[in-house]
Amino acid sequence: ADGLKLAAAGKLTVCTHLPFKPFQVRDTKGAIVGFDVDYMDLVAKKLGLTQTIVDTPFEGIKSGQDLKIGKCDVAAAGMTITKTRQQVMDFSVPYFDNTQSLLVKAGQPYKTLADFKGKKIGGEVGNTGLKFAQNNAAKYGFTVVEYQDTTTLQQALATNQIQGAMDDLPIWTVLVAEDKRFTIATKFATNEQYGYSVAKGANPKLLATVNEVITSSLKDGSYAKLYTKWMQL
Ligand code: ARG
Structure with a gap:
């Protein structure tokens, strides 16, 4: 995929912090599943990539450090968009209240x-x-x-x-x-509000794709489907 900076070729490498059910959690077989996981699968698919998940302490995610050093391409961790975090990473449009x-x-x-x-x-x-x-x-x-x-x-x-x-x-x-x-x-x-995020200023095409996936999922019913699948609110 042109214009993408990726941590590993052919892969969408995603940083998260487990467990945060229903956004990311290991199922009984040890597979990582959840709302954010399904969402990142949609983003990966759109880019012709496969998702790989890195479980890492939340401090490195929220400080922007993991993204900055290229440990992963995107952070998907039920992470709240805050003014402080916006200074150190680029957030998608909000996807969850x-x-x-x-x-x-x-x-x-x-x-x-x-x-x-x-x-x-x-x-x-x-x-x-x-x-x-x-x-x-x-x-x-x-x-x-x-x-x-x-x-x-x-x-x-x-x-x-x-x-x-x-x-x-x-x-x-x-x-x-x-x-x-x-x-x-x-x-x-x-x-x-939760947002997905990429390294500050470094991955505009990836961010645009994440935003497209969020925006279109709200229109085509896939957001509602994922919501029903994972939430009991
Ligand atoms: N929304 C809270 C925050 O951004 C908690 C996120 C914790 N996420 C996790 N995967 N453990 O600070």
Whole structure:
């Protein structure tokens, strides 16, 4: 494909951070599946490439570093578009609306942030949810604890090391549908939008293709299909 800068010939190399179900997660056979994975397959197909996924810490993704050093061509990680991140990478048009949500153990009395005085709330390293929790910690008197991924975060909650877990609403919505130990105490109107991203200034043709795929999928019904396939919102 002309005008494309690729990390590996013939491949669309995608950086993500697992697990982030339903956007990217390993199925029971170990294959990486999810909403973002299906989307990147559409982009790869359009370019005559095959997708290959690199699972890597979120810090390297959100800092723009992985894209900059050519570890991957595109980041697809349920990543929120923020002003800070826009300075270090080029985002696609938005493809998903998100708000923060607070997961608690079922049957616990936590309803609002005010109920967490003297308690602990966990979040994922480098995430908008962690930042949101940190920004509210002093006001409500809770402590924030950082975890590497959604698995360690929910395990910490399950084992009472923390009393609340802050993360993106679609993630906790899918989890509570499957795991009755947990419930969503409250949601916050953080008004986030996810975008896919490429290296800053370096891959305009790839970015244009990602945008075309998003825009046309909204019109031709393929977005709606993927949404129904993966979301339980
Ligand atoms: N939307 C949040 C953010 O951008 C969380 C993304 C986490 N993604 C992941 N694949 N673990 O900060």
